[in-house]
Amino acid sequence: MQPKDLTQNEGFKGFTNHDCPFLPCHEGVRGQFNCLFCYCPLIAYECPGPYQVFTDRNGLKRKDCSACTLPHNGYRGAWNFIQKWLERPVVWDGGEQTRPYRQKPVRKKG
Numbered sequence: 001m002q003p004k005d006l007t008q009n010e011g012f013k014g015f016t017n018h019d020c021p022f023l024p025c026h027e028g029v030r031g032q033f034n035c036l037f038c039y040c041p042l043i044a045y046e047c048p049g050p051y052q053v054f055t056d057r058n059g060l061k062r063k064d065c066s067a068c069t070l071p072h073n074g075y076r077g078a079w080n081f082i083q084k085w086l087e088r089p090v091v092w093d094g095g096e097q098t099r100p101y102r103q104k105p106v107r108k109k110g
């Protein structure tokens, strides 16, 4: 087995669970639908996703990530995105998203 930084095999960077009854759980995903980060590792941290904030029944601020495709956009793309944002994690303060990442519209071929 090679250390992940040396291997050419990128199979650990993602997968699509075709048996999942919720697939596709988000519209507008780019590339292969990556299910590896189904529970986003950035949920408790600052992130660039287009989340909405709501208060749960216990009075806690939570992110509603329904509109976010960032952890699902391709095997390599989603992997790189998550790794980048976990390098220097900053605990989310419960605030609204003020600088959401703007995904470029998908170009239609033809």
Ligand code: SF4
Binding pocket: 040, 041, 042, 043, 044, 047, 048, 049, 050, 051, 063, 064, 065, 068, 069, 070, 071
């Ligand atoms: S908005 Fe996107 S990147 Fe941010 S925590 Fe939610 S799913 Fe993850």
